[in-house]
Amino acid sequence: MSEKRKYKKRYCKYCEAKVDFMDYKDVANLRFSLSERYKIMPRRLTGNCKRHQDMISTVIKRARAAAFVPYVVTRKKVITAPFENLR
Amino acid sequence: MRNYENLVIVKPTFTAEEIAAAVKNVEEIITSNGGEIAATDAMGMRKLAYPIEKSERGYYHVIYYSVEPSAIAEIERRFRINEDLLRFVTIKYSTNREVTAWNSLVEKAKKAAAPVKEETPVEEAPKTEEAPKTEEAPKTEEAPKTEEAAAE
Numbered sequence: 001m002s003e004k005r006k007y008k009k010r011y012c013k014y015c016e017a018k019v020d021f022m023d024y025k026d027v028a029n030l031r032f033s034l035s036e037r038y039k040i041m042p043r044r045l046t047g048n049c050k051r052h053q054d055m056i057s058t059v060i061k062r063a064r065a066a067a068f069v070p071y072v073v074t075r076k077k078v079i080t081a082p083f084e085n086l087r
Numbered sequence: 088m089r090n091y092e093n094l095v096i097v098k099p100t101f102t103a104e105e106i107a108a109a110v111k112n113v114e115e116i117i118t119s120n121g122g123e124i125a126a127t128d129a130m131g132m133r134k135l136a137y138p139i140e141k142s143e144r145g146y147y148h149v150i151y152y153s154v155e156p157s158a159i160a161e162i163e164r165r166f167r168i169n170e171d172l173l174r175f176v177t178i179k180y181s182t183n184r185e186v187t188a189w190n191s192l193v194e195k196a197k198k199a200a201a202p203v204k205e206e207t208p209v210e211e212a213p214k215t216e217e218a219p220k221t222e223e224a225p226k227t228e229e230a231p232k233t234e235e236a237a238a239e
Contacts, residue, residue: 021188066176067135
């Protein structure tokens with residue numbers, strides 16, 4: 001419920017920032033569209049427009065291949081704050 | 088000629104010289120296949136998000152270059168054989184929008200490399216650290232603001 005409210009007002013954050021290109025290397029910017037378990041957040045929750053959602057999904061997939069972002073976070077191998085490796 | 092970017096992760100068990108040699112070797116593979124290296128960006132030793140070949144860390148190196156599209160297959164084949172590399176990621180920049188982004192990335196990499204060549208992981212650190220924490224917080228704050236604006 002609380003999560004629903006968090007995303008109530010829907011607008012594309014990337015359109016507002018006029019993002020034309022996303023770089024898979026700056027992981028900090030991908031954080032918005034990733035869930036706690038590093039899944040790609042659906043459009044209905046983030047409010048991203050189709051164009052930017054397509055962009056972010058390819059970028060996240062690239063970042064996963066480059067081991068910037070984990071593919072899966074399970075209970076067995078919990079990654080404690082993977083983003084702190086950015087130091 | 089088309090613009091490409093290659094990210095390469097070198098094994099963490101190497102010494103500094105061995106890493107430099109491995110990176111040089113990678114660059115040689117690209118140049119020997121007719122590639123022109125525009126800029127390089129050494130991101131340095133980082134923790135991997137998941138272990139690759141049992142190693143938890145890796146040395147990241149990014150190379151921006153332009154080459155004939157037909158040469159990519161050969162370059163990737165050579166990378167696959169190369170045992171110094173844990174992983175490589177090749178990105179193609181073909182559309183106009185992507186090419187301008189590529190140009191700006193090259194500029195950024197050059198600027199980062201300018202003060203101390205090859206050793207610029209310091210540059211990366213502070214910029215990326217701030218963002219993840221602040222990313223979550225402002226979103227909740229923004230929502231009521233826009234509602235207020237709508238009400239007005």
